[in-house]
Amino acid sequence: MIGAAGRMGSEVCRAVEEADGLDLVGRYDAGDELGDLGGADVVVEFSVPDASPANVAHCVDRGINVVVGTTGWDEARLADLRTRLADHPDVGVLIAPNFAIGAVLMMAFAAKAAEFYESVEVIELHHPDKVDAPSGTAARTAALIAQAREQAGLGDVPDATTSDPGGARGGRADGIPVHSVRLRGLVAHQEVLFGQTGEMLTLRHDSFDRVSFMPGVITAVRQVADHPGLTVGLENYLGI
Ligand SMILES: NC(=O)c1ccc[n+]([C@@H]2O[C@H](COP(=O)([O-])OP(=O)(O)OC[C@H]3O[C@@H](n4cnc5c(N)ncnc54)[C@H](O)[C@@H]3O)[C@@H](O)[C@H]2O)c1
Numbered sequence: 058m059i060g061a062a063g064r065m066g067s068e069v070c071r072a073v074e075e076a077d078g079l080d081l082v083g084r085y086d087a088g089d090e091l092g093d094l095g096g097a098d099v100v101v102e103f104s105v106p107d108a109s110p111a112n113v114a115h116c117v118d119r120g121i122n123v124v125v126g127t128t129g130w131d132e133a134r135l136a137d138l139r140t141r142l143a144d145h146p147d148v149g150v151l152i153a154p155n156f157a158i159g160a161v162l163m164m165a166f167a168a169k170a171a172e173f174y175e176s177v178e179v180i181e182l183h184h185p186d187k188v189d190a191p192s193g194t195a196a197r198t199a200a201l202i203a204q205a206r207e208q209a210g211l212g213d214v215p216d217a218t219t220s221d222p223g224g225a226r227g228g229r230a231d232g233i234p235v236h237s238v239r240l241r242g243l244v245a246h247q248e249v250l251f252g253q254t255g256e257m258l259t260l261r262h263d264s265f266d267r268v269s270f271m272p273g274v275i276t277a278v279r280q281v282a283d284h285p286g287l288t289v290g291l292e293n294y295l296g297i
């Protein structure tokens with residue numbers, strides 16, 4: 058486990074220790090020498106966006122499969138990883154912005170709904186110790202929605218705003234409005250609002266506890282070696 062001392066890392070260590078047929082062979086965090094990672098077959102990586110690419114590269118170069126939950130993997134970082142994986146065709150890497158089954162379904166439902174609505178906005182809500190905004194889940198949701206809208210021939214979301222000195226309209230990801238809330242007491246939550254004349258559809262998912270991510274992480278650990286190359290999104294392992 059890389060990032061073992063973190064909120065997610067410590068929960069993953071617990072889950073792996075409780076899982077039948079899995080052995081936790083090493084815990085690594087900032088400043089630790091990764092070396093051969095204790096001879097691991099699979100590494101789980103939940104660290105920080107700026108450290109994750111180097112950690113994953115270290116594993117790939119040693120032929121170790123990796124399950125990555127760290128966010129911040131933009132297209133440039135993914136492209137570098139694909140290049141690296143080309144030299145290690147047997148290694149599997151899964152990068153998933155959200156391992157909660159409900160969040161994976163919410164993203165799939167949002168992609169499905171996108172073509173039917175003129176307006177859409179994403180609101181993500183997380184604990185205030187989170188360092189990145191928008192969340193990886195919101196960024197991925199926006200990318201999926203943007204792709205579906207483009208395929209459906211939908212243009213920009215309607216928005217007549219011409220004055221917004223304080224940034225009250227929030228940010229944009231792939232052209233989709235995204236609003237990031239940071240609030241003590243929250244864990245990880247997201248709403249996707251779809252609007253059409255006379256109606257509105259709201260999709261909402263809540264992770265109230267980090268245990269919600271563990272079934273997805275354990276499923277990924279068990280499957281990653283059977284999926285060589287780079288996979289983005291747990292839905293690809295779940296047949297969603
Ligand atoms: N995919 C998901 O389902 C999911 C769920 C929750 C969080 N996340 C993401 O996981 C990441 C971690 O979240 P968290 O809440 O556990 O954060 P955290 O701050 O609690 O933990 C991060 C850990 O990484 C360690 N770290 C920092 N630099 C490192 C390095 N170079 N090498 C190894 N370890 C290093 C830190 O010391 C810390 O222990 C974030 O990017 C977050 O967005 C993803």
Ligand SMILES: O=C(O)C1=N[C@H](C(=O)O)CCC1
Nearest residue numbers: 128154155187192193194245
């Ligand atoms: O707690 C976090 O940080 C989370 N990050 C992921 C994201 O950015 O989408 C998933 C949910 C929790």
